[in-house]
Amino acid sequence: MNSLRRYFSFCQESFLLVWNKRKGYVIAGFILGICLSVQTLVTVRLSKAVIDSLTSGHAQAFYMLLVSLMLFRIVADCMYSWKDHLDRTMDRVVQLDVKSDFVDSLSKLDLLAKEHPAFMQRSSEWELASGKRAGVYQRLNAIVQNVVILLLNNVFLLATHWLVPLFVLSIAIARIAIDYKIVPKRLKLTSLSQKNIVETGYFYNLLTGGPHQKELTVMGVFPFMKAKWLAKANEASGFQGQMDSLSIRARYFSGTVSTLGTTAVMGIVGTQVFASSLTLGDYVAITMAIGLVEGSIVTIFQQFVHIYEDLKYVSGVSTSSDEHHLPANTSRSIAPFPSFRQIEVKNLSFTYPNSNKPALNNISFTIRQGEKWAILGDNAAGKSTLIKLLIGLYRPPNETVYYDGIKQEQLNMDELWKNTSVLFQDFKQYMLSVKENVSLGVAEELCREDRIKSMLGKVGLPNVLRMAKGIDTRLGWLSDDSINLSGGEWQRLVLARTWMKNADLVIFDEPTSALDPNSELELLQEMLNLAERKTLIVISHRVGIASKVDHILLMRNGQIIESGTHELLLKQRGAYFEMWEKQAEWYVGKSKEGMTG
Structure with a gap:
């Protein structure tokens, strides 16, 4: 019961995460989803009418229905495209919002938390967990859309024969059982694969990142570091290969069950057509409806399973920093700051x-x-x-x-x-312009151009002013026109920023x-x-x-x-x-x- 409560609580939190940020997108997506669900039944019925008018020889009705079906499909394609665009846009926007919130939450952690050995691994897991919460909304949206498709087309199938929906449900349950069998293994492999991401990325960045090249070259350790990276990358690839193998086998058996079951049902329907109990239009419409109902049931199950997997991952990654000895930088403002007397x-x-x-x-x-x-x-x-x-x-x-x-x-x-103004021993070289470097963390009114130039002169960097773009020169290596400084020059530049803060x-x-x-x-x-x-x-x-x-x-x-x-x-x-x-x-x-x- 507690697990079920956690599951629905997770769904609610994930939905509210998106709802509170982008209500307009949620409403528009819901309306489009319902419209697209309804259009499946309309398409089924129009297809039946087209085939029946064709077999009955009603040419005028046939062409009118055919044009209607064409126009309806054009409208449906337009709605699908709009829905796809809306989903992609919302996914980008929400993911950006989530990452922004993630950065804000990290900024509130104490420095000791960020220097904790667990931080790098945990921060990667926290970011992925935050992204999964945002992705759950899309899964919930898909569930709602497929539930409507299931209900509408099931009503249509019931009108033909009450046994047909039962046959379709049996096929779907068999496919669900096959998919469900691999869920625990897939969860375990996903967890093992995720643990390799940080280490694999670290060694790859060592090999390809600019700051490490001189040491790797002089020490001659490219082969050693490459072997480290390949070992982790191959391990991760092995886990992914096992997951692919599981999915392929499950998809094959699931597809086989679907083909056999659907063929049997269609044989029964065909018998009814030969007996003139059903028309050829009924045969086509029922075929379409069976595919829609079966697909909807399986999709609903798969989406629920994916949400369950996301919940297991998020539950395994505690977002409570205290549990990992990572204290949050909670507010402790009691007294106003006095001075430095x-x-x-x-x-x-x-x-x-x-x-x-x-x-x-x-x-x-x-x-x-x-x-x-x-x-x-x-x-x-x-x-x-x-x-x-x-x-x-x-x-x-x-x-x-x-x-x-x-x-x-x-x-x-x-x-x-x-x-307070601090120059740390391990200061960072920000790949920004000279002006931006000197002005970081400095009040805007103190960042006058003449003051920046004066400060650069005082710390022994007058040569920076003679660069082609002066204080607007980009430093580092992110752009083609960037200029890099020596270690001593970078240190003097940071000294200038330290004094600029006043x-x-x-x-x-x-x-x-x-x-x-x-x-x-x-x-x-x-x-x-x-x-x-x-x-x-x-x-x-x-x-x-x-x-x-x-x-x-x-x-x-x-x-x-x-x-x-x-x-x-x-x-x-x-x-x-x-x-x-x-x-x-x-x-x-x-x-x-x-x-x-």
Whole structure:
């Protein structure tokens, strides 16, 4: 009973999904479907009348009926074409709506959810599940249309002989039994095939995608990656082959049953014609009606089965992110966002999902408005994790992060992010124009052309302005006229975007990793000049900026091991002093003393 309730609930949800988005399409499709169902019976009756007038020798009636049948079929073809166009259009529109909703739902997930190992597989399954909900409407529409065809033509068959509908029903049930037998196997194979999609796509994109070509070429691993892709692709092809084999065998046996059963019924009807109980027109009409009734019964069953398969798939793919440790980014707006007068971290510890080792352990510090901080440490020290927690991309434990004394969990994070500008270590190269790249996430009033050009000059990209299309030049490789930048140029471009936002809190995560030490120092100095009264946090494993900031945190294995000013930490002659001694010589042309000043 629960299964039946879930089934009808799924149908209702799927219908309402389309109804709430495109009522006009639904109404028009329903009306056309009913009209097309009725036209099947009209065609049957007109065909009977044409044949009867022909055999009875009524020439005038024959030609009039023949023309009527022709005109009616033309109208029916027009309606079929219109219905097909309507269905295709609605399918495209609804699928686009569903994908738009899917993107919106993903945008509301916490970053930690999106970085979870299950996310890539689950997001693919969620998208497919969402699409199946939209497709159920078309199946429901087909069921309604075929139910009307079944009822109308069954009434016609009953008028000829009550046994005929029973024979047709028996044939349809036999075909349904054959189709039903393969449903569990098909469900299992579909599930196995779906699980291969993500991996197959991943390896294929590795082989064909531009960003991976240099590494694959130098390492000589094209054959290895191709073997990985082919193994998964052949496995998926094997599952598809098994499904095709099942379907072909079922279709053959189903077709054979239909042919044998229909032939038997037609033999009985033919006997009635020879006995003059039925006319030749009756024979033709009954033949047509039998095909329509049998086809309708089988189609109705198949559509119900497909809906059942969709339900099984959707039920197997939980859209509840909590069940897979993927927390939804639900609203937590309690207090209005204050300012960045003071950011306080108290006893912050954090452990990633699927890990028992803390990424951060008992972190505490206070940053005041306008201060410039550097967070230093080797890879895996916890620097980037700390920043993600600080700005709410990851949810920290309650009562560990405060803005002006207000707990982060009480703040509207959208407001916080509007006042924060971050350059991440793993920044992405957006294949947009220079202007669009620099303006992403920036308020429209701040995106004046003169300001963009000025900012490009300040971060050392004046050559971009000399391109043929200037700041309208497309970057990347999506179009023939696109221009690609070097790693360092991309990094400077993202730096420009970071400053364009004019945020109160600015965070740089390894902002100069693609630059040489001398260029790094020059750019860091320019960054400090641009920061002015802003609160600035720079994350790095290099000490180039350390002498220029107000405070330094040195991290190791998720803990703060040293904290203080550049001068204080040098005097302590601890871990920071060792880093400074080892790296100072990298900055050619800058003596240690000069750098400390």
